[in-house]
Amino acid sequence: xxxxxxxxxxxxxxxxxxxIWSVLGAVVLDMDKIxxxxxxxxxxxxxxxxxxxxxxxxxxxxxxxLINNGxxxxxxxxxxxxxxxxxxxxxxxxxxxxxxxNLELKYKIGIGAGLWLTIGLFSII
Amino acid sequence: MVDYRAxxxxxxxxxLKPFGKIDVPPxxxxxxxxxxxxxxxxxxxxxxxxxxxVALFAVLFLDRLDGFLARKKHLESFDGLxxxxxxxxxxxxxxxxxxxxxxxxxAVNCYVTVWRFKNKKIPILPLRHLFLxxxxxxxxxxx
Numbered sequence: 001x002x003x004x005x006x007x008x009x010x011x012x013x014x015x016x017x018x019x020i021w022s023v024l025g026a027v028v029l030d031m032d033k034i035x036x037x038x039x040x041x042x043x044x045x046x047x048x049x050x051x052x053x054x055x056x057x058x059x060x061x062x063x064x065x066l067i068n069n070g071x072x073x074x075x076x077x078x079x080x081x082x083x084x085x086x087x088x089x090x091x092x093x094x095x096x097x098x099x100x101x102n103l104e105l106k107y108k109i110g111i112g113a114g115l116w117l118t119i120g121l122f123s124i125i
Numbered sequence: 126m127v128d129y130r131a132x133x134x135x136x137x138x139x140x141l142k143p144f145g146k147i148d149v150p151p152x153x154x155x156x157x158x159x160x161x162x163x164x165x166x167x168x169x170x171x172x173x174x175x176x177x178x179v180a181l182f183a184v185l186f187l188d189r190l191d192g193f194l195a196r197k198k199h200l201e202s203f204d205g206l207x208x209x210x211x212x213x214x215x216x217x218x219x220x221x222x223x224x225x226x227x228x229x230x231x232a233v234n235c236y237v238t239v240w241r242f243k244n245k246k247i248p249i250l251p252l253r254h255l256f257l258x259x260x261x262x263x264x265x266x267x268x
Binding site: 013015055057058059062065069080083084091094095097099101 | 152153156159160163166167170171203204207208210211214215218219222223225228229231232233235236238239242243
């Protein structure tokens with residue numbers, strides 16, 4: 001999912017009460033794309049590193065509570081959206097099973113558009 | 126020794142029997158329950174306790190239903206278990222995000238789940254069930 005959709009999603013689940021930490025939490029995990037893309041991995045779970053999987057997520061969420069609650073919420077919203085819309089290996093490196101809900105592209109685009117529209121409506125109101 | 130797990134399954138399966146003919150893949154139900162967790166989280170964050178309790182009950186019901194349907198349609202697999210467990214853990218993160226204490230427990234539960242996959246005797250912490258009980262007690266001002 002694109003960074004704007006991640007920010008829109010954290011904005012929605014925080015009911016508009018976001019700060020720079022929440023935004024940072026929502027986008028920072030995608031820094032691993034730099035590694036994946038430079039290694040020629042562009043699709044599905046291949047384009048993500050171990051940072052995107054549950055055992056590391058649990059660790060990062062646990063640590064982020066100590067840093068900032070908003071940052072923690074940003075991370076959770078990021079994991080949530082990527083898990084539903086993409087392909088992941090949730091218990092990697094312990095188990096290699098791939099989870100993919102196989103949502104059609106039109107639904108993924110619809111969810112993204114819905115998030116953008118919601119944040120647009122929020123900002124008008 | 127009494128097999129409490131089988132005993133519990135028997136009870137829940139008999140309750141869920143009327144839903145056995147639903148023609149929806151168990152993974153789709155897990156996915157829907159995950160979406161519903163966002164609604165639960167929004168209700169609790171907005172202090173709408175009663176709505177939160179009802180929505181959380183629906184999440185837990187769907188969580189039971191997907192396992193029941195998988196067993197009924199003989200679709201049980203380790204892949205399905207991974208989908209179910211990962212949805213449950215993410216659902217916990219989403220529901221508990223306003224509370225640091227519950228978030229730490231949810232994080233621990235991720236590792237308990239990994240441990241359980243390796244050793245079936247390890248019980249996964251029923252955090253959302255506990256949270257529901259505490260929310261109900263809180264609603265009736267008993268705690």
